[in-house]
């Protein structure tokens with residue numbers, strides 16, 4: 420097969436591993452920087468060009484679109500979809516998962532466990548908003564944040580009010596969330612592929628920190644999932660319409676709670692914690708599932 424990887428940098432661990440895994444299986448791989456792709460959108464023969472030339476035909480595309488280029492990256496991916504290229508994750512599903520609030524609303528509709536979350540725009544609503552999520556301590560999250568930046572633990576009601584007022588004053592969108600204390604600064608990253616969790620790791624925050632992101636100094640270890648955790652992760656990925664997803668779960672005293680569903684989950688942490696060939700499994704998934712024009716949405720919506 421001829422496979423495209425939509426990625427800004429071929430040297431990134433995840434991109435390198437996907438190239439390696441695809442080449443090992445005899446596929447031809449092209450890494451395409453989405454910002455270098457430009458499109459001819461027309462009724463008869465939509466096409467994508469790069470540096471003055473039309474791109475060749477591809478059988479499948481693996482999107483690795485960073486949060487900072489979601490808009491342009493998903494537009495390029497949608498164009499590939501229009502041309503019939505099989506995307507391992509669809510553009511619509513990626514856009515959906517990038518909106519943290521919309522994602523939680525979709526998950527809640529399916530009855531998936533979530534930390535109780537509030538959203539408001541008026542300062543007058545702050546006291547009730549804080550009560551809604553069970554009072555302090557509570558977590559305040561900027562909707563635009565990634566890698567733990569913009570996630571604040573407010574230990575007291577006063578601290579929560581000040582941070583919320585500050586964010587409102589800056590016209591920043593944020594949500595307020597019940598703090599899951601019993602998770603003890605740890606979360607579980609479930610790597611979902613199709614209808615299975617193919618690898619999972621526990622990430623533990625460094626001492627004095629509640630955010631377990633590896634970028635914030637968290638450490639990863641192998642973890643055994645309960646069947647409820649597996650089912651929750653797979654259902655969350657399915658709800659978002661993602662074939663490949665990193666589902667982040669908090670272990671609460673009332674079962675698994677989904678924090679986030681990531682559409683471009685990194686491979687480095689999970690492959691080294693589990694010693695599994697996750698990249699290879701992604702390529703096998705593509706081999707089994709890739710068919711021309713096989714998208715659920717055809718880019719609609």
Ligand code: ADP
Nearest residue numbers: 534558564565566567568596597598599630631
């Ligand atoms: P980001 O998408 O920026 O990584 P997250 O929502 O995943 O933001 O939060 C970052 C980290 O903070 C999580 O990995 C988790 O360890 C911790 N965390 C987030 N929300 C909660 C919560 N409601 N209760 C307890 N810990 C939380």
